Amino acid sequence: MVGPLGDLMRSLALKHRRVSVIHDPLIAYVVKDVANIPNAESYAFICISAYCQVKFITEMMGITCPIPRLRELPPVSATISEELYSFIGLQNEGMALRSGDIINTCRSVEGLFLDILESKEIAEGLKSWVLVILVAIGPLIPVKPSKSESHNEIFKWLEKQALRSVIFISFGTTTTLTDHEVQVIAEGLEQSGQKFIWVLREADTANVFNGEARKVELPEGFKGRVGERGVVVREWAPQPEILVHPSTGGFMSHYGWNSCNESINMGVPIAAWPMHSDQPTNAVFVTEVLKVGLPVRRWGEVVTVEYAVRRLIASEEGGEARKRVEELAAVVRGATEEGGASRLELDAFIVISLTRNMHYFAY
Structure with a gap:
């Protein structure tokens, strides 16, 4: 030392x-x-x-x-x-x-x-x-939504949505999407017809004085085409509070272990898009062993966002994953x-x- x-x-x-x-x-x-x-x-x-x-x-x-x-x-x-x-x-x-x-x-x-x-x-x-x-x-996370104006708007929008009808998309604070990946997600969400909240921001940097962050661009006309069906968040979002909201029916994640824990604890099934590190292994564990999620892509395979979102939110298979994760959430909460x-x-x-x-x- x-x-x-x-x-x-x-x-x-x-x-x-x-x-x-x-x-x-x-x-x-x-x-x-x-x-x-x-x-x-x-x-x-x-x-x-x-x-x-x-x-x-x-x-x-x-x-x-x-x-x-x-x-x-x-x-x-x-x-x-x-x-x-x-x-x-x-x-x-x-x-x-x-x-x-x-x-x-x-x-x-x-x-x-x-x-x-x-x-x-x-x-x-x-x-x-x-x-x-x-x-x-657990007790270290606030149970009430953020008081900031931008976060209140998220929850106002969620309150208008049907039970378990929204998919939440977030890839954590250490992952940056490429322009191609942004395009793939946007097209998939648009074509899926499902409601969504998408946190679209650059990864946190070690040096906050390292210059202006890259502006992640959406496809031209995307917001107009999806209209009120989706919300794009350009800053940090209160993930646990969004996951626990009754309108949230699924979570598309990079499968970092903290995100997996949060989603399981809230009883929300997860669409797996692993990026690096432990994430490919976590994806196998959650989708194949625990069976409380569905793959968006497996390691090295093509991404199928539209199909994955529809399966998770609006299919019998997604409903079964949701039932299992709700049962698992009860086990985990009981353990603590x-x-x-x-x-x-x-x-x-x-x-x-x-x-x-x-x-x-x-x-």
Whole structure:
């Protein structure tokens, strides 16, 4: 550890019997020296599904993945840039020194895959702890819509729509669509005849002073042709509040794990358009294993937006996916309540922390 973080950890170690650092795996190198503090330890917060983690870990370890379907999916190196792949490799030393993992999932849903991660061959003696699946989107997310004028307009429009009739399209804050992809989505939404809210914006940048963001252009005449049937949002939108609205009947997503968790928790089926990283694996997990979504495209295949939107919103197949995701939402919410699987595991982790008099520092 270097700089202020190192100073902080050493000062905490002098004041507390035990100190634990909870960190993102992508900054494991920064906190690796916690191993040199006698009364300190580190835990990695794994923010992907256990299903995906099984694939990533077995691939990184060079062992055969025990799940045949995962062996058919593209390797990690094919879904991320060379620069990011190299950067992940730099974290290996820090990850090897951690005391365990806190995984953002639910044993009620992913028990089979957590068992694989906890097997002797993979866990290598490390203790894995499973945190509540909705730790980032449960009580920490406002339950009321945003008070800004632009967001109020979204909800005014939603209030006028029929139950489960709207598809929400958003690809997160780290994904930028190409001009061709924008054209494909616009044409598909127009031809589908379904109602929609489409968040169309550039990805967030690391440097906000990096110049003016690219203006994503819609096809000429698009807004006029769709009229009141659709809303295009050019800024950040309150995703959980839109998903929970009764008029929302589907979610077209890049399949980042946070978005998957939010949609499942709200009981909304997902149309899968994976872009990179863990997303192709998440798409298989949600559409083929959990069966609470439908593919817009599979990795490397042609996008069929019109067909996917109609299937999700206005078909028997979409209705079945909706029924399953509503049932799964009840399971997940039950797991986070008192006596539920995730709550019990979190409580056990807290009890052990208290009995060892640890001071927790999340970074």
